[in-house]
Amino acid sequence: MDWFIVHTYSGFEDRVVLELTNRIKALGMEAHFGEIRVPKETVVEMKAGKRRNVERKFFPGYVLVQMEMSDETWHLVRNTPKVTGFVGGSSKAPVPLTREEVDSILHHTAESKEKPKPRYVYERGEQVKITDGPFKEFTGLVEDINLERSTLRVLVTIFGRPTPVELEFVQVQKL
Numbered sequence: 001m002d003w004f005i006v007h008t009y010s011g012f013e014d015r016v017v018l019e020l021t022n023r024i025k026a027l028g029m030e031a032h033f034g035e036i037r038v039p040k041e042t043v044v045e046m047k048a049g050k051r052r053n054v055e056r057k058f059f060p061g062y063v064l065v066q067m068e069m070s071d072e073t074w075h076l077v078r079n080t081p082k083v084t085g086f087v088g089g090s091s092k093a094p095v096p097l098t099r100e101e102v103d104s105i106l107h108h109t110a111e112s113k114e115k116p117k118p119r120y121v122y123e124r125g126e127q128v129k130i131t132d133g134p135f136k137e138f139t140g141l142v143e144d145i146n147l148e149r150s151t152l153r154v155l156v157t158i159f160g161r162p163t164p165v166e167l168e169f170v171q172v173q174k175l
Contacts, residue, residue: 001034001066002096004077005087010061012082013038017063020080032073034066039105044150044170062087064105069094122152128172130154135165139175 008016017036024033041058067073074092077083086094097105122128126142140156143164150169155162 001068003064003066003102004069004094004096005059006063006065006077007084007087008061008063009082009084013057013061013063016080016082019082020063020065020077023076023080027076029073029076032068032070035064036066037064037109039064039109041109058108059105064097064102069096122169122172122174127175128152128154129175130156130165130167130171131173132171133167135167140165 006016017038020036024030038057039059039062040055042053043056044053065077067077074086074094078085085091088097089095122142122145124142124145127139128142130136130138130140135156138156138158140154142152143155144153146152151166152169152172153164153166154172156165157163
């Protein structure tokens with residue numbers, strides 16, 4: 001079986017997986033299909049002062065389908081509600097993903113569950129607003145970024161002097 005990318009209406013990816021799974025069972029075609037996945041990653045965000053992990057689709061509007069390509073399976077997938085078609089190749093003969101592409105996507109999904117990444121990526125010299133901690137509501141400039149520890153050193157002006165403050169990614173937001 002090969003992996004194919006199916007384009008869906010954005011926001012309906014999980015519904016397409018459910019609908020496609022139900023259609024496969026109803027038509028008794030389980031032997032022709034493998035996994036059906038929505039590629040998601042886990043990100044950390046702050047809401048109401050609390051840190052939480054949130055799943056986010058990293059290819060919105062796309063679903064990965066493992067299947068044996070034939071006229072019957074093509075029609076089953078293509079005629080599923082909210083599916084607009086296959087990605088790659090022609091509309092009648094889609095090109096499967098390579099093993100390296102599939103491994104990369106699945107590795108990214110597994111890696112983000114083990115070590116969630118911050119919702120935003122910051123750059124030196126960027127202005128940020130502090131949303132949590134003793135310096136809440138202050139603004140400052142990003143001086144240094146530590147991706148390993150997910151921290152930033154931010155220069156905050158206190159009593160007219162720039163003071164470096166070390167903060168976690170989730171304690172700041174972009175301006």
